Amino acid sequence: MDWLGLQLFTELPDAGRTLIDCRHEPLLIVIAFAVATAGCFATLDMAERQSNSEHRTAQRQWRMLGACCLAGGIWAMHFISMLAFQAPIEMHYDVTLTGLSLVIALLAAWLAMTSLDRTQMRLHHYLQSALLIGLGIVLMHFVGMAALQTGAQQYYKTSLLLASTAIALLTSLAALLLARYFRNGSGTLHQAMKYGASLLMASGIVATHFTAMAGMTLVLPDTTALNLPSTDNSLQLGLTVALITLLISASSISAALSDKKLQSKEEDLRRYGVLLNQLDQARASLQQAAHYDALTNLVNRRGFNQLFAERMAQQSSDQTRLALMFLDIDHFKRINDSLGHDVGDELLKVIADHIKAATRSQDLVARLGGDEFCVVTSLHNRDEACHLAQRIMQRMKEPIELGGRRMVMTTSIGISIYPDDGQTAEELLKNADLALYQSKGSGRNSLHFFNSSLKNRATLALQLEEELRLALLEERGLCVHYQPIFDLRTGQVAKLEALVRWLHPLHGLIGPDKFIGIAEANGMIIDLDLWVLRHACQDLARLHQHGYAGLKITANCSAVTLGHENLPNEVEMALLEAGLAPGRLELEVTENALMGDIQQTVKLLKRIRNYGVGLSIDDFGTGYSSLAYLKRLPLDVLKIDRSFLQDVPAILKDRQIIQAIIAMAHTLHLEVVCEGVETVEQYEFLAENGCDYLQGYLLSRPVPMSELRPMLDQLERQAPAFTPCCDIALQGSPDLFADTLGYRAGASTARRGR
Structure with a gap:
């Protein structure tokens, strides 16, 4: 081409x-x-x-x-x-x-x-x-x-x-x-x-x-x-x-x-202009964020402190009073855990609106964080504060439609009065918090005013916390008492429950219901449970050397300790150090402690049981009582709480409940222990209905190791024709120390050892 x-x-x-x-x-x-x-x-x-x-x-x-x-x-x-x-x-x-x-x-x-x-x-x-x-x-x-x-x-x-x-x-x-x-x-x-x-x-x-x-x-x-x-x-x-x-x-x-x-210079100039505008907006936003809560648009903690200080200065000149109300939403954590934090945030918005609607326009409403709110109002007498708090509580009970669910929330309220209960915002908040703690300890959905006794209790609780930590660290003052568990089939003492006591240098012998709550709240309960476990194993080894080879020991295990991954190794070490066979030890866990992470709990309990240690469920019937969970747990013994036995044999329903529990336990191949036995009639009823073991003051009170062998010898002489120990009478006297710490009480009846 x-x-x-x-x-x-x-x-x-x-x-x-x-x-x-x-x-x-x-x-x-x-x-x-x-x-x-x-x-x-x-x-x-x-x-x-x-x-x-x-x-x-x-x-x-x-x-x-x-x-x-x-x-x-x-x-x-x-x-x-x-x-x-x-x-x-x-x-x-x-x-x-x-x-x-x-x-x-x-x-x-x-x-x-x-x-x-x-x-x-x-x-x-x-x-x-x-x-x-x-x-x-x-x-x-x-x-x-x-x-x-x-x-x-x-x-x-x-x-x-x-x-x-x-x-x-x-x-x-x-x-x-x-x-x-x-x-x-x-x-x-x-x-x-x-x-x-x-x-x-x-x-x-x-x-x-x-x-x-x-x-x-x-x-x-x-x-x-x-x-x-x-x-x-x-x-x-x-x-x-x-x-x-x-x-x-x-x-x-x-x-x-x-x-x-x-062009770069022009862009820089534009960026500088935009940056200046953004800085102005950021300054305004920071001012808003510094004093207001982003979620509810209420005053936050910093803004509250500033406004409350202004209110107090104004009230000082007017010679009037202020009420500071500290609100905490009851069981709010369950909402976040079950429905998620997004639903929880929406709920907090609704709750904030409810609180605002129940208060007056001149009242100061703030969210201090989480589910904690604060209300400040002027008043002439305490009744006005009480009425406002009741109005808030009543408004809170209105049903809330959220996340496809219909919910009713309640709140606990603590109230402090200015200037009677404090001169600064920090002091008034602290005192209102103490009053709030009393409201929550009283069953929640209630209100309490601050009084000086609350401060004394808080001071005493803090002092006990420090002294308990030192006693546990130095192993000074803590001791173990033992209460016999009687075998109805042989007429012999078969087990000893180890119960911790604290010989306080000022308050004398303190029961666990006075300090177990402190140990649980401050992370000492694991060390305390393991200390009791080690001492109980060592004491049982000494009893075996003196001829009591058939006895077993039972030790309590709290919910926190049950979640301790190294618990099986600690149990094994305690038995090895004491030279005891695993079959001589039985761990008692409360029913509510078992209902946490059920899969992890079953896994851990199986490790302990495979080692040969017995397992007992304590306080049965006072918690979830889930039979679906009960059949999955590797248990040996079921322990009936004393609350079911108090009115036996007088009350028919209580008798029927105990009969049903014994029958169910035997069907599941579990032995039954009934605690809190205090009368011969209760003993006879349990014996007639096939209960395996009993424990209570009818047999013996908890005693220290120094008194344990004479008490065991006396019980052995009375067997097999069992008669109650005549020289052991129910004793109980008003305990000023118990009254002082009453708001911290909450230990299980097993730890009280009746």
Whole structure:
């Protein structure tokens, strides 16, 4: 095919002379590559400025400049490479075709820059643009080659012609992708990557040209005379074109850098303005956040302290009083645990609205954190505070529809009065908190005013906490008492329950119901339970040495201790140190302690039971009483709480309950212990109904180790015809110390040892 004098897709003729002594000037090739690289780098800069310009006019200007840089780089590389071509024949260039090739290069470059202006580029956009640009480059090359006038005909090898076209297409696609990628970014790495991209694009353009040149063969017809080349000025012409092109590229890059710096400064100014506005908003937001709760929009703790101080200063001048009410939502934690914190937050919003609705507009309502609220109101007498608190409690009982559930919440309230109960916000809050603690200890959903006895109790509780920690650390003052458990089948004492006591230097012998709650609340209960366990095992070992080899020991295990992962190892160590067989020990756990993480509890209890230690469920019937859980637990003994036995045999229902528990336990292959046995009638009833063991004052009170052996000898002499110990009478006297700590009481009846 003859096109513009070029022989495309045509075989070499049989006639004619083939010019084989053709070569390229290396220096001009290097210059051509440098010109292409500079043009590509300038084009990437222009594409970046085009995409970052905000005005359409500026975008068009950068697009035009970028097209000139790209077209100039491609065309100059092509022209200089043609100048580098040397053949043993005279060569000159057709001006018209040379100019046409430049126009084609400009059109292809303009098309490339226009493609980059799209907001979104999909795959077919890239392919379509790459096809047009690549074909434009190929067309520019062959039009330029057609401008080469030598008198010889140019024949092109089809495979290299197609390869050149493919390289042009791939180079165009790569150029579009790279220019698109480098539109945004900054930093040294970004700049280095841009240099690499420029080299890659220039390599593709150079490869397109020289692949086509490699496929060209010059054939001089036989009828044409061979004209040798005259003066060669290709180097000077190539340097001139390169210099002009490089100046254009350098000027464009300089303009892009200047514009980038100017735009950066403008952006900095805008950012500073935005930052100032944001700082103003942040200052206002911080002021709001510093004094108001984000969830309920009530005053928070900081705002409350400030406003309350102002209220107190105002009330001091008016000689009137203030009431500070500390509110805590009853069992709120269960809402978060069961329905999630999102529902809990929504509930807090509703509760805040209820409290606001129950108070007056001049009252101060604050959320101090979690589910704790505070109300401050002016008053003339305490009855006004009481009425307001009752109004809040009544409003709180209104049903709340939330999370697909209908809930009724209650609140406990503690009240302190200014100036009677304190002169500062901190003191009044602390005293209101003590009153709140009394409300929660009284069954919740109630209100209490602060009084001096609450402070005395709190002081005494803190003192006992410190002294108990020291007593446990130094093992000073703590001791273990033992209460026998009687086997109704043999008439013998079969077990001893270990019960901790505290011989206080000031208050004398203190029962566990006075200090177990303190130990549980302050993280000492695990150490206390393990201390009792070790001492009980050692005491039982001594009893075995004195002939009481058939006895077992039972030790209590709190809910916290039951969650201690190292409990099985501690039990094993206590038995090894005392030299006892595992079957001699029985652990008592309360029913409520078992109902926590049931899977973990079963796993831990099985480890203990597999070691050979017996397990007993204490206070049965006073907790969850879940038979579904009971059948899964690896238990040996069920212990009936004394509360079921108090009115036996007088009350029919109590008798029926105990009969049902004994029958159920035996069905589950569990032995039954009934504690709190205090009358012969109770003993006879239990014996008639198949109870296995009994424990209580009818048999013996808890005694220290020093009195245990005489008591066991006495009980052994009375067996098998059991008669109550006549010299052991029920004793009970008012305990001032117990009254002082009554609000902290809450230990199990098993620990009280009746």
